[in-house]
Amino acid sequence: MKSSGSSFYDRIYRLVGMIPPGRVATYGQIARLAGRCSPRNVGYAMSSVPPDSPVPWHRVINSRGRISVRSDGEPCDAQRQMLRSEGIEFGPGGTVDLSVFGWRGPAGEVSNDEQW
DNA sequence: CTTTTGACGCGTA
DNA sequence: CTACGCGCCAAAA
Secondary structure (H helix, E strand, C coil): CCCCCCCHHHHHHHHHHCCCCCCEEEHHHHHHHHCCCCHHHHHHHHHCCCCCCCCCHHHEECCCCECCECCCCCECHHHHHHHHHCCCCECCCCEECHHHHECCCHHHCCCCCCCC
16 A cells, blocks of 8 residues: 555644545644644644645644634635635634534544545 | 744633 | 633654
8 A cells, every 4th residue: 555654744644635525624633633632743744735745734724613824824715715615614703613514533434444 | 963843722811 | 702821742954
């Protein structure tokens, strides 16, 4: 398979890449699944996500169900549109109902066929 | 090698 | 509901 072993970043990308459409995961969620309980690293990893990475980073938002903002200080409008396109609805203020669109985790995706 | 930063999480006020 | 501070780990300079 692949000479992975890049770093724990690769783990983040993989977890994010397994998020099903119409679902959103939080940084803390990814951080926990990644094995490291540092939500900051997840955000940092996302920001470090190269444009050639097949990682739907737009499906990763903060625990409050809000879209994160970049260093620019303004959230990516495109991200909100993409999530909206996937069937995710935003409440007043741009909040997402994690109780409905919150990703249950790899347990709800792994079909025993997905290998790491 | 050390230091700074970084798309966060959570508790408390 | 919002605002502030602390904690966390890793990568980049």
